[in-house]
Amino acid sequence: MIKDPNTYKLLTPGPLTTSLPVRLEMLVDRCTWDDDYKDITQFVRRTLLDIAHVSGDEYTTILMQGSGTFGVESVLSSVAGGKDTFLIPVNGAYSERMCQMLSRYGIAYVREDFAWNERVDAARLEALLARHPEVTALSIVHNETTSGLINDLESVSEVVRRYKLLFIVDAMSSFGAVEIDMKALGIDFLISSANKCIQGVPGFSFIIARLEALKATEGNARTVSLDLHDQYKTMEANKGKWRFTSPTHVVAAFAEALREFEAQGGVLERGSRYARINRKLREGLQALGFEPYVCEAFQGPVITTFLYPEGRTLDFKHMHAWLKDHDYVIYPGKLTDRDTFRIGNIGEIYEEDADRIIALFTEYVKEFVK
């Protein structure tokens, strides 16, 4: 095998550092309409159903060109009928973005805001639903990558079931690292993308849909290119054929990422590796004076938001460049009202990386944080 050309690791929640075999898959140019390539697409669709613990009799996977946001927009703009009203619990930038999409399409919605370091509270949603009988669908972000907070799907799913709502989950940065039993939770549409916990490269998103719910949405799409049902129909009828040009290199790389994922022990193994590294980084940086923004009980396994140390000066640009010189790339914060930075720990990041990162921060703080 060739020497890995990567010179630094990404501590960013997508794109992330991928394995060399995943990247090597991209050296082959493939044709979209021959069976070899369609078989790769079908393998990906099938394997994703397995990870979601559902069968092809009741559920299907639709792959959609574009990053994760395109997947979310495809679902929201394709499933809403003229009489639908959404409820969006907002506690981060990605749920905020869902509201932006619904506004743009003129789809009715009500939003319920929570602090960005506070979990979505199912009881508050229930109280709101009692006042808003027009609500027919609920769309929620599982792991808010904005902050690193993980919402509790179980309590929300109970409310969704009681009110018989359509249930949409952005599981972008949790799918593959956190067990999600779609059927048990009653999720109708689950969205994630190639460059998150399955550890592929960016280029497409995927939607796992309950067939009955999906079929009921035929004709609702507001765009051509993001029409979820149309994409499903083509993929299904032509056994793995995409409408329009598909990101062939990315799909082949993703198939390799899935094989590695399964060989390494699936969700359980990946989730526990991420959680271990996440805890180590959180504790290590906290000891250096960087307080996590999200409390331990709400912290998800993939990314942590750290506040700048109280009363001291920190130059993020300088720190970012210095760490990059030392082979690690960190992420700016995404909060609007606090100075923060983020450290992601998904991708080919292991415990020795966590040790090295903490040692680097220790050195940096001593040298540059006054």
Ligand SMILES: *Cc1c(COP(=O)(O)O)cnc(C)c1O
């Ligand atoms: C990554 C991510 C998205 C999609 O973002 P893109 O930049 O379009 O890939 C959406 N929601 C969550 C929670 C994410 O982590």
